[in-house]
Amino acid sequence: MYIPIILGTAREGRQSEKVAKFMLREVEKAGYTTEIIDVRDYRIPATDNTEESPTAKKLESKVVPADALIIVSPEYNHGYPGELKMALDLLWKQYTKKPVGFCGVSNGKMGGGRAVEQLRLVSIQLRMIPIFQALYFPVVQDLFDEKGEIKDESYHKRVESFLENLVSYVKK
Numbered sequence: 001m002y003i004p005i006i007l008g009t010a011r012e013g014r015q016s017e018k019v020a021k022f023m024l025r026e027v028e029k030a031g032y033t034t035e036i037i038d039v040r041d042y043r044i045p046a047t048d049n050t051e052e053s054p055t056a057k058k059l060e061s062k063v064v065p066a067d068a069l070i071i072v073s074p075e076y077n078h079g080y081p082g083e084l085k086m087a088l089d090l091l092w093k094q095y096t097k098k099p100v101g102f103c104g105v106s107n108g109k110m111g112g113g114r115a116v117e118q119l120r121l122v123s124i125q126l127r128m129i130p131i132f133q134a135l136y137f138p139v140v141q142d143l144f145d146e147k148g149e150i151k152d153e154s155y156h157k158r159v160e161s162f163l164e165n166l167v168s169y170v171k172k
């Protein structure tokens with residue numbers, strides 16, 4: 001089963017990368033194939049006539065074979081980053097019926113919850129299946145050690161349950 005992880009910010013110094021890399025290791029540990037789809041690699045100047053662009057084709061080659069998707073997104077001004085929306089908008093029908101789970105990230109205590117709620121609405125329009133469970137990573141700047149390992153052990157169990165929920169929606 002192939003479950004790629006979309007890293008939703010291109011910001012220099014992004015903390016969300018630590019979360020995406022943590023999720024990558026956890027998804028691999030659970031026995032699934034995965035990789036990070038970094039929005040830095042899918043940047044476009046505008047959203048017009050992009051469907052046939054090489055960037056869209058590149059994203060399509062990752063999204064079409066995906067059994068499910070994970071989106072790691074920080075919260076920027078109570079929403080999700082613009083570059084994430086521009087990357088998602090490169091495709092449309094390719095997302096149909098793909099289960100999607102969200103990981104919210106913030107430096108405050110909310111854990112990116114408001115960004116996740118907005119992404120749920122967008123994912124419905126993209127014909128995805130947003131799952132009930134989400135993972136939140138508040139105060140992210142304190143959550144990982146210098147090696148990038150998560151300090152709060154309870155996340156391992158939480159990810160396990162999140163992945164079980166996500167995979168339960170994958171079409172047999």
Ligand SMILES: Cc1cc2nc3c(=O)[nH]c(=O)nc-3n(C[C@H](O)[C@H](O)[C@H](O)COP(=O)(O)O)c2cc1C
Nearest residue numbers: 009011014015016074075076077078105106107108
């Ligand atoms: C443009 C911008 C807007 C932000 N707005 C919020 C916000 O609304 N709520 C919040 O909890 N954190 C906000 N933050 C802080 C992020 O939570 C913080 O940068 C955190 O490390 C996750 O984002 P990162 O992956 O870019 O580092 C904002 C950061 C930026 C760059």
